[in-house]
Amino acid sequence: MGRDTPLSADQDVLVDANIFYAIGRPSNPKYHRFRTAVQHAGVICKLPRRVIGELGGPETDRVRTALDEGWAEIIDAPSPTDGDAVAASDIARRTIASETDQAEHEVEKTDTILSGLAIQYVRDRSTTSVVVLTDDQPVKKGIENAVRAQGYTDAITVYGLSDIIGDDPGDSMRLI
Secondary structure, three states, rough: OOOOOOOOOOOEEEHHHHHHHHHOOOOHHHHHHHHHHHHHOOOOOEEEEHHHHHHHOOHHHHHHHHHHOEEEEEOOOOOOOOHHHHHHHHHHHHHHHHHHHHHHHHHOHHHHHHHHHHHHHHHOOOOEEEEEEOOHHHHHHHHHHHHHHHHOOOEEEOOHHHHOOOOHHHHHHOOO
């Protein structure tokens, strides 16, 4: 691979649907680089059920391959009674709405639950570090605002796909 990844085995890694869309199918070189980086780091990608739904379900080839190979697992959303998770999701929702000029009720719920899940993982699982992977900039800002407001900046980090696999000019499509 030729580059270091910021991922490590002592982290919980929550993954947004846009990462799996970006890496494509298992035959795609980006998929291979992502799989290699994740496996080399020794992490298990946590895919919220809502993310799985956005990707077309657990039987789509990109999801099924990750699950079968053991470098991904499906997880549940935070409980609607978890005050910290709900507060984080609300902060993320307001930020995303502001960044995208949408009404708050129109913001995709999957995008907001990632912040709640991250906080829930740090608090309830006593994990020292949670990484959220998303390439959606408004979502990234929403999660970062929620994490800052809840006081978890030392334990939760948001990365994009290029932070994990780098940028390969061969991945870009060329119009002829």
